[in-house]
Amino acid sequence: MKITEEMVDYISQLSRLQLPQEEKTAMTAQLEGIVAYMDVLNRLDTSGVEPVSHIxxxxxxxxxxxxxxxxxxxxxxxxxxxxxxxxxxxxxxxx
Amino acid sequence: MTWETVIGLETHVELATRTKIFCSCTTEFGGAPNTHCCPVCMGMPGTLPVLNEKVVELAVTAGLALNCAIAPVSRFDRKNYFYPDLPKAYQISQLYLPIARDGAVDIGGGKTIRIHELHMEEDAGKLVHDPWLDQTLTDYNRCGVPLIEIVTEPDFRSAEEVIAYLEKLKETLQYLGVSDCKMQEGSLRCDVNLSVRPVGSAELGTRTEMKNLNSFKAISRAIAYEARRQIELLEEGKRVVQETRRWDENKDATYAMRSKENAQDYRYFPDPDLPGVELSGAYLEHLKASLPELAEHKRARYQADWGLPAYDTEMITSQKTLAEFFEALVALGTDPKQGANWIMGQVLGQLSAHGLEAKDMKLTPATLARLIALVKEGRLNRNTAVKVFEAVFVTDGDVDAYVKEHGLEQVSDAGLVETVVEQVLAANEKSVADLKAGKEKAFGFLVGQVMRQLKGQASPAVVNQVLRDKLG
Incomplete structure (x- = not known):
């Protein structure tokens, strides 16, 4: 999933944060990295695994x-x- | 066009626990700001919430009484929102696996309201505006107080049905000991979801949610106002906007809350700090078996077993402690109807005169049972008994001691009454003559004279009998 600057605006608004432009740019890249890692996890076959909410x-x-x-x-x-x-x-x- | 109002309710009820849901701070109402707080309920980093076992017990008890299916496995989720009434920036609630689902409440008149779900969550703190600084003060005493939220299906069609449901809910939860349900202290709060549609239509209209309804009166009026507002919009060809509206008690109107407050994107996810709750069959059976008798059942029993009129049973079960007082009275041998009359007349009268609730009453059933027995045995007349009752009500005094000390025991000694009757007859020859001439009124006068001589403590039956005998 691609993280856009609009998404960062929306999330910071929900958290009542005002991010200056450079932080916004940095945040977009960092969130992108986190979500990209989820894509890595998503490649695993978990069809036979019970979901857990607690480790x-x-x-x-x-x-x-x-x-x-x-x-x-x-x-x-x-x-x-x-x-x-x-x-x-x-x-x-x-x- | 004829319109139909469709209503669903979300009711928040504060549970009657001693401590908060995830920490051991007191849940006592009030207190100086932030004195019922600790690092857990103030949301300090690194703290760990631990669930209060009593919260689970009360939530399951409520679920069972509302005919819900209890979930064998339930979990807590985080409802994320950034607002200073919750310092963690999320509320711990239950979204995915609530503790109870699919219940039903019979509200009378053949109408049943379906319960969609019942879940556990924590209450938020209180925000107070400071007019001098134009800033907000936060008081977290209420933050973390345990709540259950009870969500109904959109089954209500009128304000009357909503009130009937809330009264039933309140009565049930009070009898269960789940909550004190004091609306004035916010222990029972209600959000109303309302939409309108043409009669006969199967589709639901666009709904609004109304908040800040703090009394049954406010709920009734807000429903009437909001239904009218939506119908007017639709009749003018306009649309109803889905939004949260606030009831303004002073203006008697609802108004839309600011769109920022309206932005609802809670990004729920399972709370990793809290392991799941698994309930065994034995635990559920135990709670089922210990459910107390509810008011409705008591009313039916009082009518069937003791022949009390429906009106009496309503009055007596209006407060749980009053019903328990009544049952104790009957168990002590008091005639049920006599006991009911004393409760409805004297007990409720004194409670209201002293501004007390039944649960704060010091008077014991034994004291009232003794008083009623003295009347029955003819040792106190009823008027005197009422005076004794008023004297012992506040501190629960000893009836026998009071009667003795004040010399109130009824005179049933026919010999003494006879002497007094003779004196009265001798002193009131004119009345005796009147009576013999057919003026029945004179008899009442003579009775009154005898009673006065005996300071009102004579048994009226004995006085009547002796007088009739003497007059031949």
Whole structure:
């Protein structure tokens, strides 16, 4: 599959990213490389292989419904660039 | 042309677990912003979600009660979207292998609503606009709270059917203990998919999806508004655009959300962090066997076994704790109809007077059973019993102690009543003469005088009897 610049525009729009032209060009080439590798994988005959969603044969990994004290708010908020009133501050998204 | 409205519902229900779906933070409602959070529910890199076993149990329980087929194998998928209410930039949900499918809900009047599927997912956080900075604040306390989403087929034809379904759903989930279904706290939220078509047409029209419906009233009004809007468009020869519309409670209208918010390309894929869920036959059998009795069944049983009128059964089963209270009362030997009357009159009256819900009530069935027994034994008259009830309701006091302390026990001692009757007859010769002249009203007056002397604690039956005897 060919990756076009329009596709890169669309994907960056879904991720709310604004890419300058040179990054856009670089990204197009990189995505193209990734998708080309999928084409290599697609050449394998997998007709007799069960699809898996998980690489380990694990199932039913669960925990019991018991409350553990939550994290320290200041410590958690320290991971964001802007904070106000105990909350992350992000660009306007609600009206 | 005559039009038909076609509606399908997507209902999100918050599950009544103590902790979130993929981490051990509390699900308690409210709290200061971001105090019910940890690196997992805040989507920090390198964290690993682990599924809460209670979520599976509640989702399967709901699926069974809604007559769904439970999937022996189910999995979680990532629904990718970049919006700050979910810090991971994806919601963990189920698309390809939901936990339950193909259910049915009987909403009465011979109508059944088919359930397309029921799946587990995580709730998103809350965004608050800051008017000073013109920016948005994010509160992730609700982020990761477990939800089930219940998707129906487009089987509704009116707002009334939608409300009947939601009431049934709410009642069922509350009885199962799956959710508290408090709409005002967002525990039950509903998106309405609506289209119109000419009556008789088999094809579905173009639909719109309405969000932000926070009450049954809003749902009814939004359906009426949106159906009218679509019919007007079509009658003018215009088209309905498939879009998401937001209900504005204040303007009583729906409006299209911005097209950017509308761009729906979720690029779902299986979540590699979460292994699949496989349910054994034994596990399903165990949950099936432990399904509690639902309200509908209780109503039928109360009518069949105890001869209660349909109205009484509706009132009593309106809250699960009330029904349980009632059953405990009957188990303690109270006559079912007597118990029902006390619940519908006094219990509901006091709950409403104190602004309480039945589940917050301190009064025990034993206390009310004792009170009803005292009336039945003729030791308290009914009016006094109601006063005692009001006195002990809030803190669940000791009925016998209260009656004794306040000297309220009914006087059934015929000898004492006789003495008082004689005094009253002697002091009211005119009334006695009136009565003998045929004025029945005078009898009531004499009864009243005797009761007053005995501070209202005499048994009316005994007073009547003694008076009649004395008057010959």
């Amino acid at each position: 380990f044969p694990l199932k039913n990994v669960t925990r019991s419904d018991e409350v553990v004290p939550s994290g320290d708010r200041e410590e958690l908020l320290a991971n964001g660039p802007a904070v106000k009133d105990g909350a992350f501050l992000v660009p306007k998204t609600v009206e």
